[in-house]
Amino acid sequence: MTQMDVQAPDEGAPREQPDAVITMEDISIAFGGVQALDGVSLRLFPGEVHALMGENGAGKSTLIKALTGVYSIDSGRIVVGGEEHLFSTPAESLAAGISTVYQEVNLVPNLTVAENMFLGREPRRLGGIDSRAMNRQARATLQRLGIDVDPASVLGEHPIAVQQLVAIARAVDVECRVLILDEPTSSLDAGEAEKLFDVMRRLREQGVAILFVSHFLEQVYEVADRMTILRNGRLVEERLVKDTPRLQLVKLMIGRELETLERLEKETATSTDRAERPVLTAVGISRRGSLEATDLELYEGEVIGIAGLLGSGRTELARLLFGADTADHGELRVRSTKRRFRSPRHAIDRKIAFTSENRRAEGVVEDLTVADNMLLALQASRGWLRPIPQGTRARLVKEYMEALDIRPADPNALMRNLSGGNQQKVLLARWLMTQPEVLILDEPTRGIDIGAKAQIQQLVSDLSDRGLSVIFISAELEEVLRLADRLVVMRDRRKIDERHNAGVTVSDVMEIIAGEATAEAAVAEQEESRA
């Protein structure tokens, strides 16, 4: 403990709870020759939300896996509740009162909520599971956390957000002293995340120590008390959240790349002169159950930013424009020629490119090399009978790897070994090789670190300067506002606003999303009463 006190600032320790429930000291882990963690320390106090901050590759997940017994540590010590532990399996860590909820919901969809909460430790009566007692206990726990779900309902019928909350309910029901939340909000929209924070606050009041990992700075500032910042496998600092301005935090996390961000900030939204004819026009396209009639015009060299919450129809619109889904009604025009996209192939032929928000499942091929991943779209558009000559392949790949700063700069590296940010860049390269005229990016920066994010934003803005038309979809409003020339706001599967992006602020957009809600409802009501 004395060692710790030297490293941590004194004001960091809450006075009322002097004893840390977890102390990790001088943890080092190496994989092969790579030092993943180098003398990192972390302490968690009961009744606090502690954010673990850092870019991708900073060592956050390695540290968590050391704590949950997935990796064993090379040196250092882990003290839980005053006793030194050496975890070598997740079960041992769980037995010490450390529960983890991962980014993906690790529950089984085919069983009920209560069954999921109690799997492996069901209350028993007369040798069999007492499902009545189980449902009763589950209901009590859910109520304690303020989660409104029927314990007897099947888990898979609930949205992901609710499943995530159930996962937390399961985690804390196992006499848990420490709860680790590894990017729990990455697939939740704002309202759902708020619900999660409620639960986190309740748990904090009940004395649970929460370790929270998130890429969203806003959320960290909203819910966390203290944070530990890592960079390149080393401890940077432990700080109180309220004493750390955002800019300082970002500096601590990334250092150098910040300049890119700031530079970009200055050249926001240079309004381009419109060409006479739009490149891509959508007139009243709709699809039952996913999008209501929507118009959109995309001009040359323009970036349209689409803002909206999860489920607002932003992804659905993108998929219709790309032909990944087919529209029920309405028409698409490419350079004022009417087109019908029955499959992405048709869109690709018209020089439209699309990267999905679901990078893992709908983007990268993890078992192929970087070079193969890059060349997929180009090869597909050429047809399988006309292979790309070896020389051209090598030249193209090299060119794009340099242009997009893809690391490691090895065309033969397997895609699965790249970080999320670099995978995204490879996907961009894949489509840029086909020389598209329209680029649709759905959440291109989700789950990637700030440095890579800035690079991708820079790239989008450069591309549009060179005449490429871009549709940029993101859940992060700041990002949309930074890049877009024109702003489209969506809600409830329809476009609710479109405006020139000049002097629009984040709170303006939020107001549009929230404020128009009432106005729209009023209109709808009127229409109904008229009918």
Place this chain on the structure above:
Amino acid sequence: MTTTTATPTGSTWGRIRSYAPTSRYLPVLTTLALLIGMFGVGGIRYDGFADPQVVLNLFVDNAFLIMLAVGMTFVILTGGIDLSVGSVVALSTVIAAWTLEHGWPPVAAALAVLVVGTLLGTVTGLVIHYFDIQPFIATLAGMFLARGLCFLISVESIPIHDKTFFDIAANQITLPGGYTITPTVIVAVVAVAIAAWVLARTRFGRTVYAIGGNEASAMLMGLPVARTKVAVYAISGFCASVGGLLFSLYMLSGYSLHAVGMELDAIAAVVIGGTLLTGGRGYVVGSMLGVLVLGTIQTFISFDGTLSSWWTKIAIGSLLLVFVVIQRVMTRRQP
């Protein structure tokens, strides 16, 4: 039903009318409805079809298949498949006949059968889990292995002359009303009851469903995935060897070419009974109903007399297709 309450809402009839079965039970109820429907049609078309004895005979003639379907349900619920059970049945009949021929006491013969079957299942399970081999391939190997072992013991069919076996096979249990069943039926029905209880009411059973739902999650939830996965194949092997014993009572002989393709009948029964081939959803009772549906089709054909027995296959094929499509449609509706 005699209660005539003043308020129509809340009356028994009202509750019955508004009753909507949980979607989880829907596939099983569909199979039950199909079975009842088939008997309705059969009863109208043929004399004596709707006789309770016909229903009981379904159990008598298919007791061994019910056993196989029970074991298969465990395996399919975890998302696996067991192709070896038909061969294990054949192997069981050969072992039983051979040991009895060599003067083993009937109990020892039965024990030998059960040990061999369970052991085969356990080994298959170990291979599947620890070497991460596709269940399809591992049990296919088991299928060839067991069939080959039959020939190793005897190429010829061995008749069973043992008195105990004979007595059990000839024994008829008379139910009230003059209807009769065989002891094999009791074994099969008890097995269904035990399996249903184990799957619904024990941690082991819930783990089986959890593995079928998402194996990686089950592992992360700290459930004993390895033990459970090996156990389901052991159970399937055990059930197959019990099925083999019942089959040797039915045929009173041991022969390497018994039960060729029976594993596919078992799989068909489980699927028709509403169990998802991808795992995680289904009930043992459904599998039993599936076996009865298959049996009813055969009864249909024998009652008709003019139809070729190949119509059984055509009917099973069509039914299987329809059920798989229904399952697909129903699971797709869920988010």
